[in-house]
Amino acid sequence: MAVVRPKGSALARSVPVRRLHLDTSHCAGHNKWSKVKHIKGPRDEARAKMFMKYGMMIRIAVKEGGPNPDFNATLAQILEQCRGHNMPKASIDAAIKNAEKAKTGTQHTYEARGPGGFALLIEVLTDNNTRTNQEIKHLLKTNGGVLSDGARHTFDRKGVVVAEAGSVSLEEALELAIEAGAEDVRETEEEEERPMLQFICSQAELSSVRAWLEGRGGIHVVSSGLEFVSHTPLLLERSQLEAASVLLEALNDCPDVLRVWDNIQAEH
Known part of the structure; x- marks a missing residue:
């Protein structure tokens, strides 16, 4: 986030x-x-929320520029951030695959x-x-x-x-x-x-x-x-x-x- x-x-x-x-x-x-008092939830829960947000960002990027990061600079940047935060490859691939089917x-x-x-x-x-x-x-x-x-x-x-x-x-x-x-x-x-x-x-x-x-x-x-x-x-x-x-x-x-x-x- x-x-x-x-x-x-x-x-x-x-x-x-x-x-x-x-x-x-x-x-x-x-x-x-x-x-400030630490108010965040358990780390696993926080990471799950972060991955969900990245999935949403992937969806937007694919909708706007297609699923191939070689021709979609925005998607390439988001995927790089996902990998930098150790988002599982399976989750990344699923987000790309499902993006075109998702509601606009x-x-x-x-x-x-x-x-x-x-x-x-x-x-x-x-x-x-x-x-x-x-x-x-x-x-x-x-x-x-x-x-x-x-x-x-x-x-x-x-x-x-x-x-x-x-x-x-x-x-x-x-x-x-x-x-x-x-x-x-x-x-x-x-x-x-x-x-x-x-x-x-x-x-x-x-x-x-x-x-x-x-x-x-x-x-x-x-x-x-x-x-x-x-x-x-x-x-x-x-x-x-x-x-x-x-x-x-x-x-x-x-x-x-x-x-x-x-x-x-x-x-x-």
């Missing part, structure tokens, strides 16, 4: 051509919830605000717009949120290359990002709590940044694709952060929700 990525104060560093910001507080997922759904994105005023983008796939609309409104209302036009302006559409951190330090990651042509690098963790690095770049430079990192950079790239990346971070108080955690969990548990992005800043 794509939950999108918080920001904070940056350590700027000058280079001959550009200025790139290494922001150690742009940490997603686990890190920003480090001081409507995909769209809700703009909202959560507790403390943080921005939310909620991407859904549904075969019943009325049902989904009511469900999203209910989840927001009961968890301190509200639909809010304009929340999208808090985010930019960016290329994101996700790589294993391994023994690469943040300082080394900065050097790699500069050489690769990325705009930003962030430290995060994936579902198994492995340390990861996110290299943020323009949409047009996604392929070249990935190619450089895999080739000359010598690091293991897990996936790459387009994400909504917030440019306006918001630091929440402890009580607001706890409420935000509950809201995001409820949204991600909704069967019609594909991905949720937020602009919550990680705690230091």
Whole structure:
């Protein structure tokens, strides 16, 4: 689930051509919830939900561009993410096979605000717009949120290359990002709590940044694709952060929700 990525104060560093910001507080997922009670369910259940979401994303990609990833770049990116998260091959193949037979759904994105005023983008796939609309409104209302036009302006559409951190330090990651042509690098963790690095770049430079990192950079790239990346971070108080955690969990548990992005800043 794509939950999108918080920001904070940056350590700027000058280079001959550009200025790139290494922001150690742009940490997603686990890190920003480090001081919040862990409310997620058992890991197996969480993984099952994640695989279900990927199945929905495969369905959309196949409907739009066909079942052959060689001729469908969007599908190829999604399949790469599936493999990076160890989704069983049988499940991937079944999702592709069943996609063409599945009902055509409507995909769209809700703009909202959560507790403390943080921005939310909620991407859904549904075969019943009325049902989904009511469900999203209910989840927001009961968890301190509200639909809010304009929340999208808090985010930019960016290329994101996700790589294993391994023994690469943040300082080394900065050097790699500069050489690769990325705009930003962030430290995060994936579902198994492995340390990861996110290299943020323009949409047009996604392929070249990935190619450089895999080739000359010598690091293991897990996936790459387009994400909504917030440019306006918001630091929440402890009580607001706890409420935000509950809201995001409820949204991600909704069967019609594909991905949720937020602009919550990680705690230091």
